[in-house]
Amino acid sequence: MMKISILLANGDFFEAKGFGAEGTAVGEIVFNTSMTGYQEIITDPSYAGQFVVFTMPEIGNVGVNEDDMESKGAWLKGVIVREYIDTYSNFRGEKSLGEFLKQEGILGISEIDTRYLTKTIRTQGAMMMIASSEIHDKEELKKILDSTPSIQEIDYIKEVTTDKEYIHPNGAWNDIEFKYNPKNTDKRIVVYDFGVKRNILNELTEAGMECVVVPANTPVEDVIKRYQNGEIQGVFLSNGPGDPLILKDVHEKIKKLLDAKVPMFGICLGHQLLSIAHGYPTFKLKFGHHGGNHPVKNFIGKYPEVEITAQNHNYNVPEEIEEIAEVTHKNLFDNTIEGVKYKNEKVFSVQHHPEASPGPRDAKYIFKQFYEMI
Numbered sequence: 001m002m003k004i005s006i007l008l009a010n011g012d013f014f015e016a017k018g019f020g021a022e023g024t025a026v027g028e029i030v031f032n033t034s035m036t037g038y039q040e041i042i043t044d045p046s047y048a049g050q051f052v053v054f055t056m057p058e059i060g061n062v063g064v065n066e067d068d069m070e071s072k073g074a075w076l077k078g079v080i081v082r083e084y085i086d087t088y089s090n091f092r093g094e095k096s097l098g099e100f101l102k103q104e105g106i107l108g109i110s111e112i113d114t115r116y117l118t119k120t121i122r123t124q125g126a127m128m129m130i131a132s133s134e135i136h137d138k139e140e141l142k143k144i145l146d147s148t149p150s151i152q153e154i155d156y157i158k159e160v161t162t163d164k165e166y167i168h169p170n171g172a173w174n175d176i177e178f179k180y181n182p183k184n185t186d187k188r189i190v191v192y193d194f195g196v197k198r199n200i201l202n203e204l205t206e207a208g209m210e211c212v213v214v215p216a217n218t219p220v221e222d223v224i225k226r227y228q229n230g231e232i233q234g235v236f237l238s239n240g241p242g243d244p245l246i247l248k249d250v251h252e253k254i255k256k257l258l259d260a261k262v263p264m265f266g267i268c269l270g271h272q273l274l275s276i277a278h279g280y281p282t283f284k285l286k287f288g289h290h291g292g293n294h295p296v297k298n299f300i301g302k303y304p305e306v307e308i309t310a311q312n313h314n315y316n317v318p319e320e321i322e323e324i325a326e327v328t329h330k331n332l333f334d335n336t337i338e339g340v341k342y343k344n345e346k347v348f349s350v351q352h353h354p355e356a357s358p359g360p361r362d363a364k365y366i367f368k369q370f371y372e373m374i
Contacts, residue, residue: 002133004109007141009127012120015136019084020101020108024132026148027051027077030314031118033291037358038079038097039068042106045160045195046268046312048075048241049151051109051129052290053117060085063093064100067173067180070197070357074100075160075241078107078131082114092178107131125286126314152284156241157250160195161216168213172206173199173357185210187233187374190223192216194240194250194269199357204236207367209374211236220253224260234263234346234374237270239353244272244282244315251277258347265370266349268313271339274349275317278324278342285336288314289351292359295332296352298339306332307362309352316351346373 001017008029031053032041038059041052059081079101086096101108109131121127130145168191171181180202188210191201201211212232214223226232235257254277257264266274272282289311298305307329316336321327329339329350339350348370354363 001110003136004107004131004133005136005141006109006112006129006131007138007145008120008129009145010120010124013138014112016109016112018108018133019086019098019110020079021105022133023105023107024130024134024144025077025107026128026130026145028126028151029053029080029117029121029129030126030288030290031055031121032312033293034310035292037292039064040070040199040357042074042076042079043070044197044312045071045075046239046241048156048160048195049154050076050241051078051080051131052076053080053114053121055114055118057082057114058085059083060097061088062090063088063096065092065094067092070199071160071195074104074106075156075195076106078109080109080112080114080117082110082112084108084110107133121287126288152243152246154242155246157194157216157247160241161193162213163215165212165214165218168201168205168211170202170205172202181206183210184208187371188212188231189234189236189374190214190226190232191236191238192218192270194238196238196240197353197355197357199355200238200267200353203355203364203367204370207371209371216250220256224256224262227260227262234265234370236370237264237266237273237349239268239270239312241269243284244269244276247273258345261346263346263374265347265373268351268353271349271351272315272317274342274347275321275340278321280318280321280324282315282317284315289331289333292356294352296338296363297330297332298328299330300328308360309338309354309363310356310360311352313351348373
């Protein structure tokens with residue numbers, strides 16, 4: 001394994017081993033507590049611009065396969081693990097994680113104290129870092145780190161969005177047949193792709209909605225015209241990377257969709273963008289929510305229920321949103337808002353990931369709610 005040098009924005013300097021691509025990368029460091037599904041995490045476009053520290057100590061044991069891809073590639077800056085397992089053992093495995101990261105040009109970092117890194121992020125917050133297999137001088141690394149824009153200043157949507165419109169072909173994954181269900185839809189929606197995960201599209205399709213996925217820069221007037229002509233019944237605003245406050249053009253698009261009374265559903269970044277478009281700016285959490293074990297209280301229905309959810313976000317909507325929306329979900333770790341239904345509008349959104357690939361699946365019902373609303 002090659003040598004990797006790492007410098008955090010707080011001055012912490014480490015040496016580790018590399019198992020992915022060679023090179024130098026700068027990004028924001030976050031941690032993820034999921035015990036399974038490293039491939040889904042690594043290929044989630046929402047991690048663009050970030051290094052992900054896995055709290056699960058061994059990563060790589062099941063390899064990588066095409067069916068578990070959440071997008072066409074990997075968008076994050078690097079993967080940080082305690083121990084990397086190169087010899088995978090799984091009948092669905094097609095290549096090792098190291099091979100995949102080399103193919104995608106992504107740094108793989110191992111043999112480092114991930115418990116220390118996680119504690120540092122929890123106490124000091126998510127921060128920028130640099131990692132390199134080429135540069136090992138701390139001062140030289142610091143110069144590059146200090147001269148690189150922070151993640152809040154970069155629009156990663158331009159990198160992860162689709163470059164052309166397409167119709168998503170699959171339903172949900174079938175655990176018995178080990179393949180995706182065929183499409184069976186009777187309604188149609190436009191999906192604004194800010195970095196959408198394939199399994200979100202799968203679940204929307206499984207619920208009965210044909211997904212017309214469009215680039216993030218698609219003129220909103222075209223979408224509104226489709227709705228007014230009866231070609232579509234609603235709009236989905238996808239997950240995606242970065243700070244939602246810098247996406248000024250998207251804010252204006254959503255305002256126009258709201259004025260046109262187009263039914264909308266948003267997940268994660270889409271949830272945040274809807275809040276901003278309604279006049280309620282988001283704020284950054286200290287270290288965000290990243291993992292598959294977050295308890296969320298669901299207030300919909302006669303009796304509140306607790307669901308275990310998958311999460312991946314650093315930003316949140318403010319408490320003041322209750323002035324114009326009913327809060328439908330709250331995070332039981334820190335009581336932050338996880339879901340809202342806007343008053344007098346056919347618009348709702350959730351912060352967590354109800355498609356929850358690879359799991360848990362407690363919140364999958366939300367896709368059917370959108371189908372029924374439109």
